[in-house]
Amino acid sequence: MEGRASIRYLYACVKDCPGIQTTNMSESFDSAWPNFWNQRYASGETPWTLHAVPAAVRSFVKRRQRRGTTVLIPGCGTDLEVLQFFQTAGFEVTAIDFSRVAVAQARKALGNFDGQIICGDFFKFDFQNRFDLIYERTFLCALHPRRWPKYAKRVAQLLQPRGRLAGIFFYGQEADPPPYPLSQARAAEVFDNTSG
Numbered sequence: 001m002e003g004r005a006s007i008r009y010l011y012a013c014v015k016d017c018p019g020i021q022t023t024n025m026s027e028s029f030d031s032a033w034p035n036f037w038n039q040r041y042a043s044g045e046t047p048w049t050l051h052a053v054p055a056a057v058r059s060f061v062k063r064r065q066r067r068g069t070t071v072l073i074p075g076c077g078t079d080l081e082v083l084q085f086f087q088t089a090g091f092e093v094t095a096i097d098f099s100r101v102a103v104a105q106a107r108k109a110l111g112n113f114d115g116q117i118i119c120g121d122f123f124k125f126d127f128q129n130r131f132d133l134i135y136e137r138t139f140l141c142a143l144h145p146r147r148w149p150k151y152a153k154r155v156a157q158l159l160q161p162r163g164r165l166a167g168i169f170f171y172g173q174e175a176d177p178p179p180y181p182l183s184q185a186r187a188a189e190v191f192d193n194t195s196g
């Protein structure tokens with residue numbers, strides 16, 4: 001019964017977010033594809049979800065808060081508390097995730113949220129504008145490290161000239177990635193080479 005319920009739910013989400021097509025089974029095992037994430041959100045297996053605003057984010061925003069500041073939240077998933085927090089703090093929020101299930105869950109849970117929650121690929125979506133701030137939590141570590149240079153270039157492309165990337169990044173060890181952990185050395189390598 002549980003399986004049927006999640007299939008029905010997935011179907012409802014597909015209707016809600018028709019821009020991305022369904023994918024085959026092998027894509028369910030590769031975190032580069034939306035299906036990998038769709039399955040986890042549909043079954044509620046989302047151990048990364050914090051259900052809270054990290055203290056570091058609260059103090060970062062307190063120091064920089066300015067009404068009308070634009071923030072992009074890539075790989076937002078169902079980080080509802082953070083989406084709400086940025087909006088309440090006066091930011092113009094744009095969030096994006098390529099999991100249609102996550103986007104449908106977030107839209108439903110947030111109701112009449114003023115910001116935009118886009119169902120799309122961070123690397124391909126045409127945002128039409130640049131942002132003052134890009135905030136992410138556990139998005140980079142969801143990507144294979146070979147994509148990190150592309151991530152850094154994309155972030156640089158989407159930020160205003162004096163814009164900033166702020167995030168909660170995963171450092172440490174992981175025997176069975178994702179998540180793919182970052183290190184100080186790798187961070188310097190990836191982010192210091194965004195112009196090439």
Ligand SMILES: C[S@@+](CC[C@H](N)C(=O)[O-])C[C@H]1O[C@@H](n2cnc3c(N)ncnc32)[C@H](O)[C@@H]1O
Pocket residue numbers: 031032034037048049050074075076077078079096097098099102120121122123136137138139142
């Ligand atoms: C580990 S989850 C983190 C979710 C959220 N930031 C949080 O803290 O709860 C990573 C998220 O990145 C999304 N994602 C992965 N690759 C993506 C891409 N290319 N474009 C948009 N979203 C992507 C996944 O669908 C998933 O929701």
